[in-house]
Amino acid sequence: MNNDSGDEAVWQTALDWLMREHEETLSDADREALHAWLAASSQHCRVFREAEQLWLLTGMVPRSDERR
Template sequence: MANSRHDDIVWQTAVEWIIRKHESPLDSVAEDELIAWLEKDPVNRAAYEEASHVWRLTGLVPRSDEPE
């Protein structure tokens, strides 16, 4: 991702969603908010996917399909 203020905000938002999602299951309202954010801009989805990948690689959070 490029280093711009917008990208920093998008990246931080993606990381915050990943943290929220892995701390506890999202309720239907939060899930709808995440979906809306992901669909709002392809940059959002790309940041979310990249951040999710980085977290899995570093082992900071379990994959959502793995038992806890």
């Protein structure tokens, strides 16, 4: 069984969270939902961090110490 569609869905969700996190201030409920999604799977956390690093390398996302 090919799991590419599952991987793609995780990447898309990670990117959606990154965009929301950097385009707007997340509410407490949104932040809790993000943390729950990250905690639900080591893959979620890994992919989110990979996506964040990719965005950092392309200059699209400020470093965490520059966000606030």
